[in-house]
Amino acid sequence: MPLYYYYFGVLNATLLFRTARWRPPLLSRHAARGCGHAPSYGKMAARALVQYVVLRGDLRREPLSWPLGALVAQACHAALAVTHAHYQHPDTAAYLDQGGSMRTVVLEAPDESALTTLAETLQQNSIDHKMWIEQPENIATCIVLRPYPKEEVHHHLKKFKLLK
Incomplete structure (x- = not known):
């Protein structure tokens, strides 16, 4: 069984959540578009x-x-x-x-x-x-x-x- 599957077109990251490479989908989209406002997790804590x-x-x-x-x-x-x-x-x-x-x-x-x-x-x-x-x-x-x-x-x- 793969580590992820699609459900109604949305990635179910249940098993990927614990891996070091997983990032929330919106963060990936912002980074891919180069919007320049994708936050770092350190900033969010502050x-x-x-x-x-x-x-x-x-x-x-x-x-x-x-x-x-x-x-x-x-x-x-x-x-x-x-x-x-x-x-x-x-x-x-x-x-x-x-x-x-x-x-x-x-x-x-x-x-x-x-x-x-x-x-x-x-x-x-x-x-x-x-x-x-x-x-x-x-x-x-x-x-x-x-x-x-x-x-x-x-x-x-x-x-x-x-x-x-």
Whole structure:
């Protein structure tokens, strides 16, 4: 049996993971394209990149009572949108290169006004983010920041609690 196999076109590196030559696929792609922003693993230890997701907590409670799956879908849509929009940014590339070691923090905004206030604050401070607006209802559901070093953005988010 070979050390690897393809599953839906994706290399399963389960057995290759422990070899010294294995590198995450995205790192290999960045290096192959010569993008110049493929990180070294030593740098990543020094710069902890985090992607923050801020979901509206009031959507789960009465009178709205959204199902948990719908809220998770909102966060997924926004995370993909902000990652796509900032794919060429070196921090986004480095974050994606981490593979299973990516750090994501999910926070709760109490209501829509807290979410829009956060969006204004982020915009005033030139913090890249995406506010996801659910259509056709036109409801702001969450904000996701592109991956940032924690120390650069944490102070803008410290008033929000972890989503429970």
